[in-house]
Amino acid sequence: MFRWFKKTQSPDKLKNLPELIKNLKESGDFFHFESKQHGSSFFLYYFKTLVHETPLNEHILRFLSQEPITSLKDIKDKVPITGIIITEDLKIICEKVMTGYVIVRLNENSVECALIPCQVKKARQVSQPEVEFTVVGSKEAFVESLDTNIHLVRKRLPVHELKAYELTLGKLTNTKVVVMYLEGIANEENVNTVKQRLEDIHVDQVVDSSVIMQLISDNRNSPFPQLVDTERPDRVVSVLCEGKVVILSDGSPQALIGPTTLVEFFSAFEDYFVNWIVASTARLIRFFAILFSILVTPVYVATLTYHYELIPSDLLSTLVSSRQRIPLPPILEALFLELAIELLREAGARLPTKVGQTMGIVGGIVIGTASVEAGLTSNVLLIIVALSALASFTTPVYRMSNTIRLTRFPFLIFAHLWGLLGITLCFSFLIVHLLKLKSLGRPFLEPIYPLRVKDLKDAIIRLPLRFQSTRPVQLQTEDTKRFNIKIHKDKNDFHE
Amino acid sequence: MSGPIVRDQYKVSPFLVFYLVHSVQVGVGVMGFQRISSKVAGNDAWMSVLGAGLSIHIIIYLIYKILNKEKGDIISLHKNLFGKWIGGLLSSIVIVYFIAMSITVLRTYIEVIQVWMFPDLNKWLFGGVFLLLTYYCLSGGFRVVAGISFFGVVLPFYLVLTMVFPIFYGHFQDLLPVFNHSVKEIYEGVKGASLSYLGFTTLFMYYPFIKEPEKSHRWAQAGHLVTVVIYTLVMVVTIAYFSTDQLENTIWATLTTWKIAEMPFVQRFEYIGIASWAIVILPNLCITVWAGGRGIRRLLKVSQKSATIPLLILILIVSSVFAERKSIDLLNEYTSKVGYYFVYVYIPMLFVVQYVKSKVVKEK
Numbered sequence: 001m002f003r004w005f006k007k008t009q010s011p012d013k014l015k016n017l018p019e020l021i022k023n024l025k026e027s028g029d030f031f032h033f034e035s036k037q038h039g040s041s042f043f044l045y046y047f048k049t050l051v052h053e054t055p056l057n058e059h060i061l062r063f064l065s066q067e068p069i070t071s072l073k074d075i076k077d078k079v080p081i082t083g084i085i086i087t088e089d090l091k092i093i094c095e096k097v098m099t100g101y102v103i104v105r106l107n108e109n110s111v112e113c114a115l116i117p118c119q120v121k122k123a124r125q126v127s128q129p130e131v132e133f134t135v136v137g138s139k140e141a142f143v144e145s146l147d148t149n150i151h152l153v154r155k156r157l158p159v160h161e162l163k164a165y166e167l168t169l170g171k172l173t174n175t176k177v178v179v180m181y182l183e184g185i186a187n188e189e190n191v192n193t194v195k196q197r198l199e200d201i202h203v204d205q206v207v208d209s210s211v212i213m214q215l216i217s218d219n220r221n222s223p224f225p226q227l228v229d230t231e232r233p234d235r236v237v238s239v240l241c242e243g244k245v246v247i248l249s250d251g252s253p254q255a256l257i258g259p260t261t262l263v264e265f266f267s268a269f270e271d272y273f274v275n276w277i278v279a280s281t282a283r284l285i286r287f288f289a290i291l292f293s294i295l296v297t298p299v300y301v302a303t304l305t306y307h308y309e310l311i312p313s314d315l316l317s318t319l320v321s322s323r324q325r326i327p328l329p330p331i332l333e334a335l336f337l338e339l340a341i342e343l344l345r346e347a348g349a350r351l352p353t354k355v356g357q358t359m360g361i362v363g364g365i366v367i368g369t370a371s372v373e374a375g376l377t378s379n380v381l382l383i384i385v386a387l388s389a390l391a392s393f394t395t396p397v398y399r400m401s402n403t404i405r406l407t408r409f410p411f412l413i414f415a416h417l418w419g420l421l422g423i424t425l426c427f428s429f430l431i432v433h434l435l436k437l438k439s440l441g442r443p444f445l446e447p448i449y450p451l452r453v454k455d456l457k458d459a460i461i462r463l464p465l466r467f468q469s470t471r472p473v474q475l476q477t478e479d480t481k482r483f484n485i486k487i488h489k490d491k492n493d494f495h496e
Numbered sequence: 497m498s499g500p501i502v503r504d505q506y507k508v509s510p511f512l513v514f515y516l517v518h519s520v521q522v523g524v525g526v527m528g529f530q531r532i533s534s535k536v537a538g539n540d541a542w543m544s545v546l547g548a549g550l551s552i553h554i555i556i557y558l559i560y561k562i563l564n565k566e567k568g569d570i571i572s573l574h575k576n577l578f579g580k581w582i583g584g585l586l587s588s589i590v591i592v593y594f595i596a597m598s599i600t601v602l603r604t605y606i607e608v609i610q611v612w613m614f615p616d617l618n619k620w621l622f623g624g625v626f627l628l629l630t631y632y633c634l635s636g637g638f639r640v641v642a643g644i645s646f647f648g649v650v651l652p653f654y655l656v657l658t659m660v661f662p663i664f665y666g667h668f669q670d671l672l673p674v675f676n677h678s679v680k681e682i683y684e685g686v687k688g689a690s691l692s693y694l695g696f697t698t699l700f701m702y703y704p705f706i707k708e709p710e711k712s713h714r715w716a717q718a719g720h721l722v723t724v725v726i727y728t729l730v731m732v733v734t735i736a737y738f739s740t741d742q743l744e745n746t747i748w749a750t751l752t753t754w755k756i757a758e759m760p761f762v763q764r765f766e767y768i769g770i771a772s773w774a775i776v777i778l779p780n781l782c783i784t785v786w787a788g789g790r791g792i793r794r795l796l797k798v799s800q801k802s803a804t805i806p807l808l809i810l811i812l813i814v815s816s817v818f819a820e821r822k823s824i825d826l827l828n829e830y831t832s833k834v835g836y837y838f839v840y841v842y843i844p845m846l847f848v849v850q851y852v853k854s855k856v857v858k859e860k
Contacts, residue, residue: 306614307764309767310763312758312761315761418614419771421613421770421771424771424772424775425625425774427775428629428775428778429629432629432632435639435644435647436640449643450509
């Protein structure tokens with residue numbers, strides 16, 4: 001499958017170091033430097049764009065030109081930089097020089113060389129989370145640099161149990177990917193599943209963690225995301241403490257969390273920052289919003305196509321008067337509006353922010369009112385569609401809200417086919433699909449099915465923190481207890 | 497005496513047997529079981545329903561006695577008790593019974609839809625989509641079947657609340673005088689009522705799929721108990737709401753009571769009820785087809801997939817061929833008759849035969 005790839009890339013073709021250097025010299029940013037003084041000579045080769053110039057000039061060059069150097073071992077001993085490698089393995093040399101190492105040779109034809117690390121580290125500053133913004137709580141978000149991201153996690157979790165297993169993915173991109181978990185808490189089976197699935201990835205490019213997500217999902221043909229992605233280091237720390245496994249990928253500001261459940265996609269991290277009553281209400285509203293978002297337009301189509309009798313006469317008169325002048329059957333009317341909303345969203349997502357706002361106004365107000373006045377859609381449906389679009393955006397995880405909007409279309413078609421019966425059928429399809437889904441081999445619908453009462457403490461509602469004394473059963477953690485509940489128990493008496 | 501080996505990862509926890517038993521019992525039966533027992537037992541029909549329920553508690557006890565000893569399913573039981581050929585024959589009869597049950601369920605549901613919602617429903621298309629859904633469910637293995645039976649109980653449970661509406665209009669003095677029917681009439685009612693409880697015999701097939709199956713006994717009893725309570729409740733409300741003569745002419749009494757349910761935003765509740773009923777019917781179909789397919793697999797040593805697909809096609813064809821009311825009634829009658837003898841005659845007989853055989857073997 002990757003034969004083409006071997007032909008062009010393999011360093012096997014280059015026999016020795018001088019040949020490799022000759023090959024590298026074809027690039028314009030590959031520099032070489034020679035020095036011959038007091039009898040000793042050295043040759044330096046590096047990629048200007050990958051190397052930090054200051055340490056190169058201040059440390060490496062200064063030491064190399066001041067001290068007499070007779071062997072490569074001298075370099076390793078004298079240059080005050082850690083991680084110097086002396087090797088003649090072409091594969092290692094090639095790999096290192098491409099990640100910002102400097103090649104030092106003492107002799108123009110020698111095959112052995114020293115590799116001095118001198119990478120330039122250019123990364124965006126840690127900034128505010130934009131997708132998962134919360135009013136209270138930390139304002140730090142992951143950036144594209146893997147080291148910074150690991151730092152953000154480690155400084156919040158300064159324990160030696162926090163392991164970061166590293167591996168390289170992508171035959172061309174050589175992306176560093178790190179699996180983080182707490183040893184002694186995370187289930188080893190889960191960790192091994194993740195490691196195994198990552199190792200089984202054989203693609204040429206891993207440019208973002210979402211690529212990994214697609215490649216290691218249990219069911220790749222499901223519209224439902226089976227791993228949560230987050231840009232919040234505090235959320236990552238929190239799930240690590242629960243015993244989950246986190247995947248960080250270089251170049252991606254999104255961490256992947258697994259195993260996860262359906263309900264986790266509807267829990268915002270802010271839920272843990274506010275009082276449990278407020279948090280639970282917010283969650284219930286979100287669940288309602290999702291059901292509303294999926295079902296309301298199909299129910300409109302179903303009732304107005306087949307079941308007029310279902311609606312009480314007072315309500316029916318409102319509906320009929322709003323639909324009086326509409327020439328289209330309900331399904332076309334609904335599809336027209338749903339498509340309009342999808343167009344708006346898609347156009348808004350592709351445009352720069354400022355133009356995007358204008359888009360929203362043009363689309364929302366002008367098209368909406370105009371289509372009602374033109375008699376293409378009814379007022380009631382316009383309200384319903386706008387509300388259900390709004391409701392779909394309440395989902396805290398962006399990927400899930402995409403899925404929810406997508407789910408509406410099969411429901412619409414089924415509603416047109418068999419009315420309410422069709423909706424139930426489609427709903428059954430959805431449930432069976434969700435039942436079959438797994439996240440890293442763990443059931444996706446847990447704690448609802450399989451019913452685990454212990455895990456309901458943090459599912460549809462979030463109980464007070466003192467009830468959260470055990471880790472989710474779903475994860476089968478090695479250490480199930482989070483803290484001793486007795487300390488947190490209130491004394492059951494009136495204050496005197 | 498050893499049954500089939502089922503790997504642990506495919507097993508379900510014992511408490512799910514509650515849903516498996518309950519969901520397979522409550523199917524099309526509850527929509528109109530009242531007429532059959534009240535035909536003979538009149539206003540004492542609720543006693544028949546209760547009596548039938550209690551008698552089935554004993555049958556479930558017997559099933560567990562048999563299976564706990566056998567540690568397998570009915571296929572291995574037949575083979576051990578009657579040998580390969582006679583056992584195989586009996587097993588295939590049981591399999592045919594399961595398939596007939598699924599045909600009855602699907603056909604009756606389609607009939608309800610045709611009568612109450614869409615008179616010109618394309619039954620081939622609808623049946624096809626429904627069976628596709630069943631296949632989608634079955635392809636996930638028994639865990640998904642158990643899952644759908646869980647949702648098939650939990651999600652439509654709100655329908656029990658709709659029984660409140662007829663209470664407002666009911667005349668509960670209709671229940672009096674109690675015992676104005678002879679024991680024989682009530683017994684005839686029991687016979688009629690027991691039919692709506694059928695289906696739990698699929699336990700014979702999925703028993704090896706339960707983790708620590710001995711522990712699931714109380715859950716099976718509990719699942720059945722809930723069915724008994726619901727049926728008795730519905731029966732009492734129905735007797736209060738309908739007059740005996742009217743009930744005799746009402747094929748789907750439960751659906752008729754839904755007609756009076758009225759909320760500020762919904763009238764004609766039966767549309768919602770019948771539509772929701774699809775989630776109740778689905779596990780029914782899934783469990784019975786699963787049991788049939790599993791039986792064929794065990795008997796003929798073919799893969800369950802290649803057994804299930806022809807089964808589903810067969811169900812689609814047969815259920816679409818039975819077009820008339822008369823033939824549907826006939827179908828219902830025969831399946832329930834077979835079910836009746838299976839439950840009340842065959843299961844006790846199996847118990848006795850197994851008991852005697854184990855004694856004989858021991859003495860040897």
